[in-house]
């Protein structure tokens with residue numbers, strides 16, 4: 125059974141239909157890269173999966189549970205699916221440790237000691253255990269993004285959504301973040317990531333989704349999509365790079 | 366020709382200044398409490414409450430404080446309620462401060478980046494949890510300097526209550542002038558006392574602003 129089932133999803137902002145019937149099934153452990161031109165709806169699709177945008181038509185199911193737009197269902201869904209943002213969005217008033225603990229104690233009502241143990245474990249996992257007491261603005265962009273990953277992992281999600289998580293980083297910091305993602309993939313985490321890192325997509329992803337004008341224009345294993353594009357649009361997109 | 370020494374003048378003014386301070390404190394604290402209530406109505410999810418808070422602010426920001434004082438003083442009198450000047454003054458200033466403080470604070474809540482809402486939502490927090498643990502702690506930090514700054518406006522605002530006969534610093538200045546015929550000395554002192562009240566406030570608003578800005582960049 126698919127872990128995430130996206131069926132005929134449509135989303136419009138006013139008259140502007142951004143998603144025009146998206147179908148995508150993601151198996152447990154798959155790593156999906158979403159590529160496509162700016163404005164093709166990549167971010168919007170991820171935001172719909174996480175319930176940050178409400179869809180106009182179609183359905184999204186995660187681990188068999190339907191995504192419904194009421195608070196209770198949304199929160200249940202978000203416990204299953206974590207999201208990492210381009211701009212990190214760490215909480216600036218909390219320490220690194222506080223960032224990773226707050227959702228555990230507030231949402232899951234985990235005890236403080238237990239939450240701290242989990243936070244340290246997750247920070248170690250992204251190589252930042254020693255930054256537990258630092259504040260986000262004392263960290264480099266790459267470190268902040270790794271904290272954001274630890275923060276999402278601490279909620280023990282079954283899948284992670286990553287929206288251009290290396291695009292706001294200086295080039296020399298990109299690899300440290302990608303290394304963490306690579307490790308997650310190797311451990312079997314289900315990932316859906318919007319990315320411009322074609323080499324990374326080719327190496328790590330099980331399937332690549334090419335989005336064009338609000339539709340899944342082409343989909344397939346990276347070798348096929350990159351080496352043997354079927355449509356003129358994908359050829360042009362790959363040629364543009 | 367006058368029986369008033371300079372010390373007499375100053376003593377009378379300082380005694381009246383107590384009421385300026387009391388009225389300022391009442392207005393600021395009362396306005397802060399009412400403003401907090403209005404703030405939660407304004408940023409909450411109940412649309413009737415949101416509309417109420419919005420109209421409230423428009424009403425009090427869109428009319429002069431003087432009119433609000435007159436209405437509190439004479440208006441309630443029309444309904445046969447005999448309102449003493451201190452009550453009308455306090456009531457009008459509390460309502461007026463509440464409107465401005467709420468607007469200031471709403472701006473501070475809005476100033477918290479949208480990404481903070483999204484990140485906390487994506488971690489499964491509900492609206493109240495987001496507010497309490499993520500948004501308000503950041504908004505309060507932003508709010509301190511403009512809030513302290515606004516307290517200066519409250520102190521100055523109390524001067525208007527002299528018009529409905531509340532004897533605070535300004536009114537005392539007029540009374541003492543009428544008795545001594547030394548307007549320059551008297552109003553000179555009045556101005557000095559206002560300055561002594563307001564300057565530390567506006568100065569500390571500046572200092573806080575600088576300090577919190579730095580604190581925000583690196584703790």
Ligand SMILES: Nc1ncnc2c1ncn2[C@@H]1O[C@H](COP(=O)(O)OP(=O)(O)OP(=O)(O)O)[C@@H](O)[C@H]1O
Nearest residue numbers: 137140142160161162163164165166167168169288
């Ligand atoms: N909140 C919004 N309100 C109105 N229009 C929006 C909103 N969010 C996105 N859009 C529009 O939806 C379209 C797709 O946006 P989206 O962010 O999904 O594109 P994208 O593929 O992620 O692009 P990029 O590569 O630039 O991030 C764009 O035309 C954008 O202007």
Ligand SMILES: [Mg+2]
Nearest residue numbers: 166167168288
């Ligand atoms: Mg995008």
